[in-house]
Amino acid sequence: MAAALCLRGAARSLLGRGRRQCAGRVSLAAVCSRSMASKTPVGFVGLGNMGNPMAKNLMKHGYPLIIYDVFPEACKDFQDVGQVMASPADVAEKADRIITMLPTSLNAIEVYTGPNGILRKVKKGSLLIDSSTIDPSVSKELAKEVEKMGALFMDAPVSGGVGAARAGNLTFMVGGPEQEFAAAKELLGCMGSNVVYCGAVGTGEAAKICNNMLLGISMIGTAEAMNLGIRLGLDPKLLAKILNMSSGRCWSSDTYNPVPGVMDGVPSANNYQGGFGTTLMAKDLGLAQASATSTKSPILLGGLTHQIYRMMCAKGYSQKDFSSVFQFLREDENF
Amino acid sequence: MAAALCLRGAARSLLGRGRRQCAGRVSLAAVCSRSMASKTPVGFVGLGNMGNPMAKNLMKHGYPLIIYDVFPEACKDFQDVGQVMASPADVAEKADRIITMLPTSLNAIEVYTGPNGILRKVKKGSLLIDSSTIDPSVSKELAKEVEKMGALFMDAPVSGGVGAARAGNLTFMVGGPEQEFAAAKELLGCMGSNVVYCGAVGTGEAAKICNNMLLGISMIGTAEAMNLGIRLGLDPKLLAKILNMSSGRCWSSDTYNPVPGVMDGVPSANNYQGGFGTTLMAKDLGLAQASATSTKSPILLGGLTHQIYRMMCAKGYSQKDFSSVFQFLREDENF
């Protein structure tokens, strides 16, 4: 593996040097060609709700795309502007930088290590970036398999939903070798406004999971506190104001308040439409739960929070924004 | 009761006029004496860890004190500068503005309605401000009893600990008739930098309880998320930074982080000494629990949070700052 990595390193430094020279010699033609056509193509696997606008932002920054999605219709936006491949393996044959954006750990395993997976035809020195939100231990396993092939894997899950994906201001939390972070940032910066280095491979996923667990907890906490206060006679707006200038302050209280009428422009102001679906929150908390179990970390509130969002999914809230937990806590007849 | 309120109203307006007249007759000497020494005395019952520095701040603002504490030694700081009385009733006989600062609902009931309580000798038109953290339904009951005597009750619990009490920058959350808020603020403003009107009587307590419940929840959430992230390989400082720029951000993560080494000047940096004791947090959550039960408000996370702090009290954490829940979650052998 050491040898493979050396080879890969050599390949990449050549490539890197090439790019740097390109940026160095400034003739008009060079500038044109760099911004128009000289960029080497980037592979993109997984063109769903999130992957689709992300890939388009890469294109806008001048990267030709080599794409694949398990559902052919997902590729139709790209038929004229990108090359649609028949498998992840074929993408890997044509592109040495690939981004994957997949719904679950199992999908990621299939796309990387399956019979037609990336690893079947990956080129040595390739940079593979997985932006899926998956179990960090799966990221680590994939990284090992990728390294065996002389390529490099980084995990880079995103924070921010479809809107942020379209606007190109996602946050990426990146795990992998620090010396390769700049190369990853070059691509990720085309799709997000914030690209944060988190540490060794898997820590990008870890950071996302920990953040979302805390988010899920403080949202329910905010909903419980607001509901209790209202029943004790407090005006919701005033209570929110008091919390926000006190030690109860949190993102769920000051930026995304779950009580209708307290803030504008948030899902609670729009019948909990849009935003971050309860089913996605439940999925992320499932990952937190699995990570907590495997690392033997007690998550008393995190575990209960997971179950509450599960209950909500079972009670018709799966498509609503997760702040609808406020509605879930209220009496049926009153709301 | 309407009649009683009318009487009380009449009494107060008479009294008020008296005070205003006093303020009206403007000789230079009078002005001097008003600002220096002519301020009418203020009663203060309960001179414990919090009450002691609060009372001293009132004195600094020129208010002569009429004081009582059930423990005589608590009054010794005031022997030369205030009048020490033998009972709350005696305080009420001498002062028509009284502040009470007591540990529990039962203490408050005793001090107001007990055989030697304030109500035995309260003057019509008196303003009684209770800064204790107690059950809002008790505040409402006390307010009713006080009104029967033609006086006025407001609840005004504080946020901020002994340090803030000394520095005079507590936050007061005030419940009671809005037209009397200015009168209360005149006194409370001597002891705090922030005096917030919350609504009808009991809403001051309600706001405090709701804030502290959310604080208790988000602190445990932060501790769980930080602990999980560390076990997944993240650097604690980096993880805190990521949470604080993301949707997991809360006061417990960005101002009072529970992980040793992440921030300076917080209890976690000082072996969880000082700060807000776990036993006090458990007490406030007990009040939240009782209020939730009586108003039939579900508090799934609030209830579990209450129990976790109770467990901590049973495990030797009662005197440590409540952020020591991070330590509680870690393995014995590692910490």
Place this chain on the structure above:
Amino acid sequence: MAAALCLRGAARSLLGRGRRQCAGRVSLAAVCSRSMASKTPVGFVGLGNMGNPMAKNLMKHGYPLIIYDVFPEACKDFQDVGQVMASPADVAEKADRIITMLPTSLNAIEVYTGPNGILRKVKKGSLLIDSSTIDPSVSKELAKEVEKMGALFMDAPVSGGVGAARAGNLTFMVGGPEQEFAAAKELLGCMGSNVVYCGAVGTGEAAKICNNMLLGISMIGTAEAMNLGIRLGLDPKLLAKILNMSSGRCWSSDTYNPVPGVMDGVPSANNYQGGFGTTLMAKDLGLAQASATSTKSPILLGGLTHQIYRMMCAKGYSQKDFSSVFQFLREDENF
């Protein structure tokens, strides 16, 4: 008080001796008079769903009744056969053995210590038995007040619902001085098949509260385990059978299974009609919660269980049997 208790003891021992003689000398007349008219009247306060059939069972055993209920219509079944009084005080004037059956702690406080309460006219040596389910600390307070009047108080809450009340096979859990247990059992045995001595005053309530907390927990546990097993492919009847011969066995699994189709003659077989309403379970868990807080006993599962039943009450399950938690856990669309 010691003197008063002595007097009371003397009065009762006279009475007791009289009864024993009556039972000893067996002439036909004696038997008749014992069963027909010689029994001294018993007071009964609170003739609701439970109190009504309990009082009737006392009558069937030959006890003349002196009754009171705050709702006059509740007394109409007894108009011809018992004396309807205008207040608890009047009941106490006419009867030296009184049973109270009231919905809440506050009602009990009012009936005993209110302006027209039992204690206004209670006779020395009276035996007052409270079968309400209330806070054990309230029972202890009432016992103290009753003792001050030279009378005796015992707490004797019941297990078993309206059906058991009608059939006369309730279980009574009795707290109070052991030497008076026989006297209490004489009356309680007319209404229940099981009269258990639990210890000092308050322990009857304590036993009931602890039992119902454990019942509430194991019912939800059973519902969760059955639901999980069914989703994993197990037949519900077979799973119940396996649990019942294994270490998961509990009353909720083997006697009152919450899954429709597993057992006959239980609420789950009848759309969760009848049985023990969720709102009553939530009330009992509220008492458990308050007792746990005041004794600083951690109840992690008990606290969460309390909140789950509260949620159910808020979601339309308040009138259904508490085993409907199984239905609550299922997806809306499937059930």
Place this chain on the structure above:
Amino acid sequence: MAAALCLRGAARSLLGRGRRQCAGRVSLAAVCSRSMASKTPVGFVGLGNMGNPMAKNLMKHGYPLIIYDVFPEACKDFQDVGQVMASPADVAEKADRIITMLPTSLNAIEVYTGPNGILRKVKKGSLLIDSSTIDPSVSKELAKEVEKMGALFMDAPVSGGVGAARAGNLTFMVGGPEQEFAAAKELLGCMGSNVVYCGAVGTGEAAKICNNMLLGISMIGTAEAMNLGIRLGLDPKLLAKILNMSSGRCWSSDTYNPVPGVMDGVPSANNYQGGFGTTLMAKDLGLAQASATSTKSPILLGGLTHQIYRMMCAKGYSQKDFSSVFQFLREDENF
């Protein structure tokens, strides 16, 4: 696969007929040889605390053993009486009935599908019984792989600890095709007194997981109820008696009471030594949690229970019996 299954079916029916003939022709010699030597050898993989006594019980019933354990020393008890192989594959080469008893899902996957796993050399028609406690979805996956090789897989986890394994009175919960249950029972009946058919493959694991989840919940519930009752003044033995004749009754209260002094011969009577370790309970609840997540079944109490046992493991209780949760709830200073 259909063809493979037909082949397997043919092979097995030949085998089965052989065995049945053996049992049919009753000469003295036949009986002798059947009970002494004619039994075909059985493979056994995994000779740890549980596997060791289980294998010995098979031997006592006359089955020659072909064994393997990853730790050679685990095989030394069997060196003279069984054949020790170098890998699971080698076991499969020599035995067409194999029992596996392994600690985790990962171990099971390795033993069956690894490079030297059973499936490398498994004979068509073989019967493979896995008594490990693992994720039911893993059992299903293994069953599919085994079927592809023309063999048969059943899951048969056990209830009962090392003592029951030695005494040969384990309970087996068996999942797999019903027509093969008799063949499995022939072997399992040598090691257990209770062999229960649960349904399709994976339902054995499901039944065990559901039972243990309910057990874990009701044990904590019992500990909380007993602790609360004791603090409210009840005698522990009396409280246990009351619970056991009431609706709070469960295996944890009547057979395995967690309070020292209530029962003899249980771990609580022996400083929580022996019994079922907290770490094993936490493991089983981790499986329940994973199954609940994958089937989207809410387990509010199950999830919290999981976390409580995790906390206990982190606090020095990992090797104690799981009923030590009672001790965990008590104050440090009192216990």
